[in-house]
Amino acid sequence: MSAIKENITETVKTAMKARELEKVKVLRNVQSVIKQIEIDRQTQLDDAGVLDILQKQIKQRQESLKVFTDNGRDDLAQKEQFELDIINEFMPQQMSDEELATLVNTEVAEQGASSMKDMGSVMAALKEKTAGRADPAVISQLVKKALMG
Numbered sequence: 001m002s003a004i005k006e007n008i009t010e011t012v013k014t015a016m017k018a019r020e021l022e023k024v025k026v027l028r029n030v031q032s033v034i035k036q037i038e039i040d041r042q043t044q045l046d047d048a049g050v051l052d053i054l055q056k057q058i059k060q061r062q063e064s065l066k067v068f069t070d071n072g073r074d075d076l077a078q079k080e081q082f083e084l085d086i087i088n089e090f091m092p093q094q095m096s097d098e099e100l101a102t103l104v105n106t107e108v109a110e111q112g113a114s115s116m117k118d119m120g121s122v123m124a125a126l127k128e129k130t131a132g133r134a135d136p137a138v139i140s141q142l143v144k145k146a147l148m149g
Helices: 003-017 021-041 047-070 074-088 097-111 116-130 136-148
Strands: none
Touching: 003 021, 003 047, 021 047, 021 074, 047 074, 097 116, 097 136, 116 136
């Protein structure tokens, strides 16, 4: 079992004892998504797989938060923000913009990437190196800038 999954399970137990029902609900939802993917793929997910799922959960909630905020639904926006905060507890420390830019430039140089044709291989390598520590959309923008620059 991955360390992150164990951490989520322990947090659920602690939250149940503390009667934090909303937190339990959010974490159980995350656990069910992880379990469903494991059943679908017939495999146990490692930490990288769990981080990938958590990142997708965060992205969904960020999109919902934006929609709710734009439409003046503060009650629903607060709920999404609460869920976001809980899920973020299980994510590793995010890389700073400087660290990310350095990593992108290093990877582009190492691969000798010079055009947009090379973007796929650069993104694949960076996705592995940044697993859960950076937003893929931000990485993509930095790679495009580096390749076109």
